[in-house]
Amino acid sequence: KPKKRWGFLRTLWRITYISLLGGAGYMAYTIYDLKHPNEQFEPDPSKKTLVVLGSGWGSIALLKKLDTENYNVIVVSPRNFFLFTPLLPSCTTGYIEHRSIMEPIRNILRHKKAAVKYYEAEATKIDYKNKKVTIRDDSDVKGDNMETQVDFDMLVVGVGAENATFGIPGVREHSCFLKEVGDAQKIRKKIMDCVETALFKDQSEDEVKRLLHMVVVGGGPTGVEFAGELQDFFQQDLLKWMPQIKDNFRVTLVEALPNVLPMFSKQLIDYTESSFKEEHIDIRTKTMVKNVTDKTIEAQITLPDGTKKIETIPYGLLVWATGNAVRSVVKDLMGQIPAQKDERRGLKVNEYLVVKGTENIWAVGDCAIANYAPTAQVAAQEGAFLARLFNTMAKTDVIETELQELSEKQATAKADDRNQILNEITERQRQLRRTKQVGPFQYSHQGSLAYIGAEKAVADVSWFTGNIASGGTMTYLFWKSAYLSMCFSSRNRILVMMDWMKSRIFGRDVSRE
Ligand code: FAD
Ligand code: NAI
Structure with missing residues (x-):
């Protein structure tokens, strides 16, 4: 009997040993590969010029799968990195450092077979008729030439969307958004500034209450995830270092609709709302913000009897997360194409993601209107589809x-x-018939996931038999492993894991800078 037991342990040890060795070998290979890109060849200048605007989910998914030797590829984006947005809310409290979820575009492009040109610039105008894009260097350091034009034969617009403010006065001046790395850094700094200012000598009680009131407007997934992260920061770290703020630190989530997270099932909406209650996050539904000043928001509240009243709510930090609006370069392009004139939400595309009314312009992600939600999942699938389509077109x-x-x-x-x-x-x-068999774009929905704080998450996941709705700590572990596996590179994965570990062991860094 003892012999058998040792035999089992020996087999277990061998399996573990081989898996660890395999894992380490794979990791070593990916690190080596990352640092030693192959020689690239210059593409044939007689080939078509494909210009890609943006370095987000849609454009990067396209570039990852595109055979660049078939075209002269030019990428234009003011952001010289890809940002893994699902983990951005964690950067606002320092649970994850922002550089851990950024992947330099140079790393991505340097690994393509044929060289790709990249210009760090913003596309300011797309001239559809003359097939030209005007690009401008908007960075801090500018050369003598700041603006020029790029010719294209084929153009992919993947510029995403900007923050919706619905023209509400004071929003742009006084609130923080949560879309880019700079936004997360600004929020992180402002949280600590509010806390330290509230602890300033002889601060009045009303002022302390205002400064420690963190208001989040918009009960979509961005607002919910941020509110959860912020309350975690308070419970797990701020309270330990500054117990004086215990009675006054409050997080309030303001939503115009009757409930938060409208894209999730009723069961998960209820679960989120009750979980927020337990975490002491105040949810104010049926509350529409109408005006913002430097210290207060004015909101219209719909009471249970249907009557409306205006309430003024003081705040220290205001985070505005009310969804997407169309970028000006996209609006301008829409104005040039008669088939796009009635659309307000973005570029209408057909089932091959061709911008309606054009022949050589495609759109992916948040700037394209293809009847899907503006999510990373959709953008990534659209980008990968276009890569297949373009590879096929070249063949x-x-x-x-x-x-x-x-x-x-x-x-x-x-x-x-x-x-x-x-x-x-x-x-x-x-061969031609076989190659031409690329069907139209079909989105495959893998499900929706959102972190709701206190190490809980909600998930509406597609399964063979239908949808599975779940919420809680196990779902949080699933959320963590799903997003870890989706990170762009092994480098990102290792950095994110190290950040999680570091925050667990030492707590989040509460320095202001
Ligand atoms: P983006 O990823 O926004 O990229 C746009 C790119 O265009 C950027 O590189 C930008 O610099 C560039 N650009 C902007 N203007 C110009 C210009 N004029 N010229 C050239 N380039 C330009 N979705 C999910 O599915 N799951 C999630 O968990 C999730 N979490 C999210 C969390 C947060 C905090 C946020 C803000 C969004 C989240 N999303 C999530 C939504 C997801 O990030 C977007 O749907 C996705 O980024 C859209 O991809 P995109 O390529 O269209 O645009
Ligand atoms: P959203 O559009 O999903 O939600 C914005 C919310 O703000 C809406 O519920 C709206 O009713 C509310 N609102 C608008 N104006 C208001 C006002 N004046 N006062 C109060 N409330 C107001 O926007 P969000 O969360 O920024 O998401 C954008 C896109 O990104 C969505 O498609 C979303 O699915 C996706 N996303 C997905 C995530 C995930 O899957 N975990 C995480 C974050 C974003």
């Missing part, structure tokens, strides 16, 4: 040229050779 072009050459050869060939050429033509035609 098709090659086969069509070969067919043309064979037909010409056949016309002048001797009778003996004609049969052989005819066979080759038939084979190429068959």
